[in-house]
Amino acid sequence: MNILHTAHAPDLPRRLVLQHAAFLLGGTAALPGWALSELDATQGLRAALERGAGSAVSLLGRDGGYLNNPLVRIALPEWLQQGAKLLRTFGQGAKLDALETAMNRAAEQAVPAAKPLLVNAVKSMSVQDATQILRGGETSVTDFFADKTRTPMGEKFLPIVTTATEKVALAQKYNAIAGKAKALGLVNDQQANIQQYVTGKALDGLYRMIGEEEKKIRQDPIGTGSKILQSVFGALKG
Secondary structure: OOHHHOOOOOOHHHHHHHHHHHHHHHOOOOOOOOOOOHHHHHHHHHHHHHHHHHHHHHHHOOOOOOOOOOOOOOOOOHHHHHHHHHHHHOOOHHHHHHHHHHHHHHHHHHHHHHHHHHHHHHHOOOHHHHHHHHHOHHHHHHHHHHHHHHHHHHHHHHHHHHHHHOOOHHHHHHHHHHHHHHHOOOOOOHHHOHHHHHHHHHHHHHHHHHHHHHHHHHHOOHHHOOHHHHHHHHHHHO
């Protein structure tokens, strides 16, 4: 049934999915003369999210995915950066560089574990979720995935990150020093444990790249080569 042409007590959230899609994806442009079905709209949004998530995982889950990407590269924790210059003057520069490289490599190794959770989140997306995404602006997709996946994904990432960082001696020393600094109120909870810090930053980077991929799809749905994305997002954009 065409949800835009329903005359009897239409479900408002379902109507809003397409109305806000028209606003967000096509500016002030009106919907096309033929109205999209609810199934088309839902499939289009799911296809966009799954494609964006898959692309982000592929981009980040490889050598250099984090380390060579300035948008998501994981820097040394702020408190350590403050003393890094002094440490380098004492010949500790190579160790600091090794730690930063290890942090990013750990994130790259962990990211592939995210794909099943992201796909499941897309498949379980409700009409209300779709409405929020289409109404939410530039961070709506990031917010959706973070709400649905951040906790379970962090649980998946942490042991992978731990295994990777344990290979670097400075990582173990970091936790001992950061623990003492936390007790003095000099370091916050997130930065007190290197594995927790990397896991959090890895997730931030993943959601950031999903958002970047979503922008590409919104800007050029035809260029994606997907018929569903062309028919739904292309029509709304036009």
